[in-house]
Amino acid sequence: MFEYSGFIHIHSLYSDGTGKIEDIARFAAESGLDFIIMTDHNTLKPKNDGYEKWINGVMVIIGYEVNDIHNRNHYLVFGLDEVIGSYSEIANGETACLLSAPEYVRKVKEKGGIGFIAHPDEERKGLPGQQAYPWTAETDDYTGIEIWNHMSQWIEGMNQSNKLDRFLHPLKSVTAPSQKTLDRWDTAALSRHVTGIGGVDAHALKQNILGLFEVEIFPYKVLFKSIRTHVFLNDPIEKSNDKLFNVYKMNILKALETGKCFISNHYLGDARGFRFFAEYNGKNYNTGDEISINDGKVILRTLVPKPCNIKIVHNGNMISESESMNHTIDVKEKGIYRAECFRGGKAWIFSNHIRIV
Numbered sequence: 001m002f003e004y005s006g007f008i009h010i011h012s013l014y015s016d017g018t019g020k021i022e023d024i025a026r027f028a029a030e031s032g033l034d035f036i037i038m039t040d041h042n043t044l045k046p047k048n049d050g051y052e053k054w055i056n057g058v059m060v061i062i063g064y065e066v067n068d069i070h071n072r073n074h075y076l077v078f079g080l081d082e083v084i085g086s087y088s089e090i091a092n093g094e095t096a097c098l099l100s101a102p103e104y105v106r107k108v109k110e111k112g113g114i115g116f117i118a119h120p121d122e123e124r125k126g127l128p129g130q131q132a133y134p135w136t137a138e139t140d141d142y143t144g145i146e147i148w149n150h151m152s153q154w155i156e157g158m159n160q161s162n163k164l165d166r167f168l169h170p171l172k173s174v175t176a177p178s179q180k181t182l183d184r185w186d187t188a189a190l191s192r193h194v195t196g197i198g199g200v201d202a203h204a205l206k207q208n209i210l211g212l213f214e215v216e217i218f219p220y221k222v223l224f225k226s227i228r229t230h231v232f233l234n235d236p237i238e239k240s241n242d243k244l245f246n247v248y249k250m251n252i253l254k255a256l257e258t259g260k261c262f263i264s265n266h267y268l269g270d271a272r273g274f275r276f277f278a279e280y281n282g283k284n285y286n287t288g289d290e291i292s293i294n295d296g297k298v299i300l301r302t303l304v305p306k307p308c309n310i311k312i313v314h315n316g317n318m319i320s321e322s323e324s325m326n327h328t329i330d331v332k333e334k335g336i337y338r339a340e341c342f343r344g345g346k347a348w349i350f351s352n353h354i355r356i357v
């Protein structure tokens, strides 16, 4: 298996971001990323303008983020050449899909794309007048859930008194995904595979703080130290190989679809080398895999590149933990298992599920 790390959920000047894609890709290259997935709102114009390609040795993949006419139910769509449905303008130059969320989620699936529910449990209670963009639709046709969104968490705990600190230290407040979202994910994944991914929702907004000075919130370069999604591929990627770009892209999307991936907060340390896998009857299983057992035990192994607090979660409940670099546990109960790692009380790594049936 070959591991590659990337950044998912980024806005550029094609919607409400502040950066050009070539600059964003340059920052990504400087941050050591292998791929980025752009998700401007309701548009594939960057793809049509030829930006889906290698830039500075980084694979730039173009998807989009769709929302409904209430500006809710944000959905990250990858692997399609068209924007589903028709659109109209709502407030402040924002656009919306005229289909309902269950309709666009189903259409993405029918057309062979994959899609992830974005920032599902977002709340913005501390700041009056700030609109939140939660997921409210009923559907089971999505591929997965963005279980950790930097921007949402950053805004969620913000209030008038910590506002300045949050603006000046945008990485410090990212401590863990919302428990509500983790519960949502574990519950949905009990009946079928649901991939978890991490997103940063990079906008790099410019804001005037307290009328004193203008700072760029979330400069892309700062954000690229934040929440990454790492994928496992069967074949290696040869940097800047144009001919194989589409093959590599499909491999990355397949890894996201099938749960061959994990999420890390890079601010707490480079998570490359993390593994959560199972052994049963002499065979190894990766996340996203299903193991049919008759009798005997499954060995779950977690390996991390730095000492941390490793927790194993079964059907949403923590069943085992240790401070170590290598955690092993035998299990025989059916259900879904995943690993979580914490450093200094902050969440660092989240694996996808391994299912035992």
Ligand SMILES: [Zn+2]
Pocket (backbone or CB within 6 Å): 065, 074, 118, 119, 133
């Ligand atoms: Zn969104």
Ligand SMILES: [Zn+2]
Pocket (backbone or CB within 6 Å): 009, 011, 039, 065, 201
């Ligand atoms: Zn977004």
